[in-house]
Amino acid sequence: MDNQFPKPGPIKPPVPPISGSSQPASNPIPASTFGPPPIISNPSPSLTPASAKKFSKPQIPTIAIIIPIVLLVLVGGFFLIRSLTSGGSKTTDGQPLPAKTTNTKTITINYFGLWEPSQVMKPVIDAFEKQNPNIKVNYLPQSSQDYQERLMTNLSGQTPPDVFRLHTTWLPLFAKYILPAPANTISATEISTNFYPIVSKLLVSNGQVYGIPMTVEGLGLFVNTSMLAQKQTKNPKTWEDLVTAAKSLTEVDPATSKITRAGVALGNTSNVDHWPDIVSLMLLQAGVKMNNMKSPEVQSTLDYYTKFVTKLKVWDETLPPSIIAFANEKVAMILAPSWRAREIKAMNPSLSWEVIPVPQLPDVEPLNWASIWFETVSKETKYPQESWKFVSFLASANAQQLLFDSASTERSFPQSPANKVTASNAVKNLVVAPFATSMETASTFYTASMTRDSKTALNSRLIKYLEDAINSFALSQDGNKIIETLDNGFNQVLSEYGLVTKTAPATTSQ
Secondary structure, eight states, rough: OOOOOOOOOOOOOOOOOOOOOOOOOOOOOOOOOOOOOOOOOOOOOOOOTTTTTTTTOOOOOOOOHHHHHHHHHHHHHHHHHHHHTSSSSSSTEOOOEEEESOOOEEEEEEEEEEOOOHHHHHHHHHHHHHHHHTTTEEEEEEEEEEEEHHHHHOOOOSOOOOOEEGGGGGGGGGGGOOOOTTTOOOHOOOOOOHHHHHHHHHEETEEEEOOSSSEEEOOOEEEEHHHHHHOOOOOOOOOHHHHHHHHOOOEOOOOOOEEEEBBBBOOSSSSSSHHHHHHHHHHHHHHHOOTTTTTTHHHHHHHHHHHHHHHHHOOTTTTTOHHHHHHHTTSSEEOOOOTTTHHHHHHHHTTEEEEEHHHBBBTTTTOEEEEEEEEEEEETOOOOOHHHHHHHHHHHHHHHHHHHHHHHHHOOOEESSSBBHHHHHHHOOOOOOOOHHGGGEEBBBBOOOOOOOOOHHHHHHHHHHHHHHHHHHHTOOHHHHHHEEEHHHHHHHHHTTTTOOSOOOOOBBH
């Protein structure tokens, strides 16, 4: 079949190089300074030797001698009592110190957050502060507009945040600003044990942990259950199943030949939301190493993708953007991340739909897509131990359960937790379940969509080369020339970030 998806080859991901950083010692808490205790003089009365004055007549003290002695006793007693009640210590200027002092102080960590509103993060932060009363977390939710540029400015300025959120594809830009986790906070072993394999591949380098995700994101296949039931179509499991279902579900106006209901939103870049993630997933499933775009599988995969518009005609550019089209029942199936579920529900509360795993190639191990944000610590923080203590808490199953519950209350469709223990409970949410289960076999590259990086940054530039290649295939231009241009463009961008060399493959995470 001319639209058969290309057979995959072996997938061996490189790990993104992350520049190491020296690890400053934790700022010690200054010990309180205590003055010496007051010296109380209370000499015993002098005794006159018996041999000096035998049987001598005792002398009666005069008033002049008695009064000073009485005053001395009273004053000494006063200061003794005051010393005991004030802790017995004085500063260098003679003022008494508090009766009880400690060697701790309250510090405040500034945390640049993204996407999650303050009310969602509050239960998590409250739980941490309850366990650590000497550490306060100042959560500062950021606008996604120009966040990458503003964060870079803050980190290189005089007042960097202590903790901040990054996308994993931003690591080549931000690695030099990150303080790896100190040995007594969270280890690479804990990451590999408690999180999905993709997390270690992305955030652990040379045994050092560079960050921790609270949630994970990927792609799911959103299907209109009413439409599939009407056509007696089963949920597709493979790409071939998807093609069959899409043909069956597509409806065309016989008078105008225009699509009135599309089968699936695939095939172009103009109105398919998240097309960079979708195409990247298809390339990875085909066995493409994304740092080498000259392989034959690249050409066959891009050609396959465009055929959903050019030959299968189950989608076209006249339809609304795919998320809106799905909510308005203009398309039966779309591929999208979990956070789109809230928008779809808001646009059409009565829509009958569900989310299932993305299509796979037959007779091979499944491979899925990941797009991950994570929390990390600034290299310039004044509180490295406390900041990493907080980030390590965010990695815990307890913290991620609190976040999941809080987000569920806020929007019904939270993202899947990154901690596998918490995710195993989250699969009870049927929308979240396909995304959680897909993470065991997830892969990614520097072509994740909607990370809001600048137009001149890594993601944006690679996606632009990929877009040009897809649009050229749609116009049936010379495939060999298209692939050569694409490969040259990828190599140019990746080499600028040190992700490809002449002796080693580009860094990726597969």
